[in-house]
Amino acid sequence: MSRIKLLHVVRPAAGGMKNHLINLVRYTDKKRFDVTVACPPNTALWDELTALRVQTFPIPLVGELSPTRDYAAVHSLVKYLNQSGTTILHAHSSKGALVGRLAALMARTPVVIFTAHNSIFYEEWPEWKKKLFATVERFLARFTDKIITVSDALKQELMEREGLPAKQLTTIYNGIEVEKFAAKVDAKSVRRSLNIPELGPVVGTIARLAPQKGVSYFLKAASLLKEYQVNFLVVGDGPLRETLEQEATELGLQNRVIFAGQRENIAEILSVLDIYVLPSVTEGLPLTILEAMAAGKPVVATRVGGVPEAIAEGKTGLVVPSRDPEALAVALAGLIGERDRLIRMGANGQKHVKEKFTVSMMVEKTKQLYNQLLTVVMQFQDNIPRSIT
Incomplete structure (x- = not known):
């Protein structure tokens, strides 16, 4: 036939x-x-x-x-x-x-x-x-x-x-291929490859650096968390990269935010994050939050598009208003340092993705x-x- x-x-x-x-x-x-x-x-x-x-x-x-x-x-x-x-x-x-x-x-x-x-x-x-x-x-x-x-x-x-x-x-x-993101890796080696300091949790986002991805709001939220010993990571490239790097400098984040550029080893990068952030202004249903949950990471994301359909609020992550760095910072502050809660959310996320995505x-x-x-x-x-x- x-x-x-x-x-x-x-x-x-x-x-x-x-x-x-x-x-x-x-x-x-x-x-x-x-x-x-x-x-x-x-x-x-x-x-x-x-x-x-x-x-x-x-x-x-x-x-x-x-x-x-x-x-x-x-x-x-x-x-x-x-x-x-x-x-x-x-x-x-x-x-x-x-x-x-x-x-x-x-x-x-x-x-x-x-x-x-x-x-x-x-x-x-x-x-x-x-x-x-x-x-x-x-x-x-x-x-x-x-x-x-x-x-x-x-x-x-x-x-x-x-x-x-x-x-x-x-x-x-x-x-997504859930198993691809659940594999164990050498976290210390990955941190070194990204120039992330050995101490402190890692809060990161992976996105094309374009206006609709809202990375500027991520940087503004990071600037509100300077008193926390946190490493912020931005993975991706795009037309706004130079502008965002300049904004990070103006916000006093030179030593706190790492711009890692375009990377292909996304599963490895997710493995070193403690919290994944999606600060987008618009989305359909972003694969990155599914990949982060598959990697066992809690997600803090904006309430846009199909994001609330993918995140079980309070169980696999938190959802905040878009274009609101203060709300994003508050959500992150509530999770940073709560290791047991992060682990529990991550495990819930893996189960959630396997069942629906x-x-x-x-x-x-x-x-x-x-x-x-x-x-x-x-x-x-x-x-x-x-x-x-």
């Missing part, structure tokens, strides 16, 4: 979206599905997919609106969809969904799915651009079989702010959605494979 041809379409992706797609592709049943990813070449995502021997198709897709490149990407995708006989197009992010769904509409691809990882309304875009994307989204939704949201909060926002019908939306939570759960629910939509299509097209269980 021939395999079902499945094409994922995604813009240049990093962080959580990249990891989400990599996990989804890695664990999709290759006996049932012939998987290809359309994305820009010469990117971290492309390189990682190539290393995993995943089929890739190059498209000139960029994050910002670019009529010339976007047209070229649509043209390339239409040609590919027609020649490959693709049955399912699964787009990711608003930009990937814009280009991917236009191509699918022109190529008459049988099944079209869009995963929304976050809300466009919190992007650092001018208001006209947000309104334009929302208008285009409402139009393209008419030609989309299902829109996946990574949290119920994001689903509700798309219904309220974009006017999308509830029946077209479904929530599938992000999932594993890769196998995410992949299985996605496959069930593919199955559901293909069943409808098979009523009209006899040439689509009939068994995907």
Whole structure:
């Protein structure tokens, strides 16, 4: 029996979206599905997919609106969809969904799915651009079989702010490889590699250094905890790195905050943290808090997007208002030094993630959605494979 041809379409992706797609592709049943990813070449995502021997198709897709490149990407995708006989197009992010769904509409691809990882309304875009994307989204939704949201909060926002019908939306939570983050490592060696002093607990965040990640609020909270013997760690890179380093200096945190830059050994880094902080202004359902809980670390995070759906308040972590460094500092002060409480929260977090947020759960629910939509299509097209269980 021939395999079902499945094409994922995604813009240049990093962080959580990249990891989400990599996990989804890695664990999709290759006996049932012939998987290809359309994305820009010469990117971290492309390189990682190539290393995993995943089929890739190059498209000139960029994050910002670019009529010339976007047209070229649509043209390339239409040609590919027609020649490959693709049955399912699964787009990711608003930009990937814009280009991917236009191509699918022109190529008459049988099944079209869009995963929304976050809300466009919190992007650092001018208001006209947000309104334009929302208008285009409402139009393209008419030609989309299902829109996946990574949290119920994001689903509700798309219904309220974009006017999308509830029946077209479904929530599938992000999932992670829990065992990957539960492994024991040499904590002293990892601390040395990050230039973290031997004494004092470590409170850290891992994020792309961009406005929506709220790292500035993390630094402001750290400045309110100077009397505590705490080491603060910022892992990641991005357009705000120089600005944030300057802010740390202005706040008198030169010897208290370590900017570790981009790192790949996230599981090892999480192992040396005592508390993980997510200070974001907007999120869908961030993988980093799931990874931190899988590593047995309590989480203090802002009440945005699907974060309250992932954290069991008071049991696996604490949730505070966004853009409020004082509230963040108070929450951290209440946990620092309470070793027994930190250990208890960490253990609860590991159990919580295993029960609700594993890769196998995410992949299985996605496959069930593919199955559901293909069943409808098979009523009209006899040439689509009939068994995907």
